[in-house]
Amino acid sequence: MRGKPASSVTAAGVVLRADGAKTIVELHGDWTVETVGRMDATLRDVEESVAPGDIVIDLSDLGLIDTAGAYIIGRVTRRCSEPDGDFHFIGEHPTARRLIEEVRARTTICPAEDEAGYGFGPALARIGAGIEAVLREALDTFAFLGKTIMTGFRTLANPQRLRLTPTIWAMEEVGVNAMPIIAVLSFFIGAVVAYMGANLLQTLGFSVFTVELVGIAVLREFGVLITAIMLAGRSDSAFTAQIGSMKMQQEIDAMRVLGLDPFEALVLPRVIACVLMAPLLTFGAMIAGIFGGMIVAWSAQDISPTLFIARFHQELPWDHFLVGMSKAPVFGLVVAIIGCRQGMMVSGDVESLGRRVTASVVQSIFAVIVLEAMFAMMYLELGI
C-alpha cells in the first residue's frame, strides 16, 4: 500500500547491526519495485550467512513498501526446505507485516531446476531430434499428398462435388496474377544468359551459338525453375497463411463439424489451380526468356530477330520444350501440397503461423531444386 504519492520516494537502504547472537536488519526508506534491486545482494548475504532464527527485521524506519519489497524482506527469513521459518519483527509499520505475510503465504521460493541444455550429449540429442523431424516431415508430406490424391479421385467419381468457384479464384490468384512478375523475371534471366554466352562465344567466333544457349537454357531449365520458385514464394506462402489463419480461428474445425471436408473445400481447389496453371506460367516464362535473349543477341551481337528465330527453328528439337513443360505440373503439385499442408499444421498461436509460412517457403523451394536435379539425371539417362 502506498501511504504517500510515488513522487516522495526517499533513498532506500539497509543497515546490518549485531545485537548479541541476533543480527538486526534495519530497513530504511522506500522498498518498492524500483528500489529493491540494489538491496538484493546484501540481503542474500544475510540469508546465506545468518540462521533464520537469528534474524530480526527492524521496520521502524521503513517508508513505502509494495509486494516486491515485501517479497525481498520476507525472503531473508525463509528457506526453501522450511517454508515457514521463524519470523521476527521489531518496530511498527502500518502495512508491512500484513503485506509480507500475504506475499509469503502465496509464494514458494524453491529455485527452479536448471534444464540440461549444454554439452556434448544434448548436442547429439538435438542433432538426432533434427534428423527425426526432417524424416517425419517428409513422411507426413507424402501422407498429405496421398490424402489429396484420394480426395481428387473421389471428386473425379463425383464431379459435381468439385468447388468450381474457389478453383477458378485460385487459378486467377496463382496464374493470371503471377504472370507479369514471372515474365519480367524470366525476361531478365534470358537476357543474362545471352550476355554470358555472347562474351564467351564471341572470343571463339561462334557467337551465333548464343541462340542454342538461350534456347536450351530457358526451355529446359530456367523457364520452369523461375515459375516454380515464384510459385513457392508467392502462392505457397499465401496458401499457408490463408489456411493457417483459418485454422487459428477454428474455421477448419467448424467446417469439419458442419460436414465439409477441408481437403475438398480448401486443398483440392488450390492443388488443381497450381497443377493447371504451372504449365501455362512456364510457357509464358519461356516466351519471355527467349525474348530477353533475342533482344540481347540483337543489340550486343547483331544477330537479327529473323536470324534468331530461323536458327531457333532449325537447330532446336521440340524435346527441350517438352522436357521443360513436363516438369511444370510436378512442381506445381509439390508447391501446392507443401503450402496447404503447412497451413493445416498451424496451431493456436501467432508464432506458429509465422514459423509455418517460413517452413512452407523453404521446404517448397528445397523440394523444387531437389526434383529439378532428379529430373536432370533422369532425362540424361533417357538421352532426351
Place this chain on the structure above:
Amino acid sequence: MSDDILISVRGLRTAFGRHVVHENLDLDIRRGEIMGLVGGSGTGKTVLLNSILGLKEPDGGDILFNGRRFSQMTALERLKVNSRWGVLFQNGALFTSLTVLENVMAPLREHIDMPPALMEEIAGMKIGLSGLAPDVGDRYPSELSGGMRKRVALARALALDPEILFLDEPTAGLDPIGAAAFDSLILELSQALGLTVLMITHDLDSLHAICDRVAVLADKRVAAVAPIEALLRNPHPWIQEYFHGPRGRAALAGKES
C-alpha cells in the same frame, strides 16, 4: 467515504466519424475503491477504458490523474504515469512468443533496473499471487486454458505494483466457480495492496460481490454512479431492466441467501 479522487473524466466526447459514442461524459474514480462499469453492448465501455488509458485520443474533454490533465502532460510524463497502471485486456493480450514467466517479467525488464535472478523471483511471486502454480512459468500462453490466461494477464498487470488496475471483463468466459475465485482474488489483492480497480463487467455476481460503486453507461454518458444497493432503486429504465431482469434478480437472490 473519502473524496480522494484518483482519476476524473471531465466532459469526454468520443466519436467515430459521425457516430458519437460519448458526449459530455463525467466520471470520478476514488483512490482505493473498486468501481464496476456496466452498460449495454455498444455503449462504449471499452472505448472509455481506452480513452482513460491513452490508447485513444479524446475528441473533446479531458482526463485528470491525481489532479493533472493528460492533455498538458508531455509524452514522457504520460509514459511514467502509465507505468504505474496495470491493465488486464479482454482477451489477456499475452505475448504469444514469450513464456508465462517472460510475459510477467516484460514490464520489469523494461522499466526496472534489478538483477535478473531477482526479477525472475519477483515474476514468480506475482504468478503465485495471482493464484497459479509456480510450474506454469515455463509454459507458453497457447498451452493454457482461458482462466489461467486471465490469471497470467493479471500477474503481468500487477508486475510493477500498480496504483490502479483496469480490468476489461475479467470473468467473462470463466465458469461460475472460477469467476467467483477470480472475484475474491481481486478483492483480496485490492485490500492487501491498496489498489484502485476499475472493472468492466457484465457479471452481476461480481458487481454484487466486490464493487464498492458501479457506474452505468447509458445515453452516451455515465447515467449513474452509486453503490449497487442505491442503483437498484434508480428509476432509469435501462438500470431497472438490467438489475431487475431475470438474471439481475437471480444474482440478487444469490447474494441475499
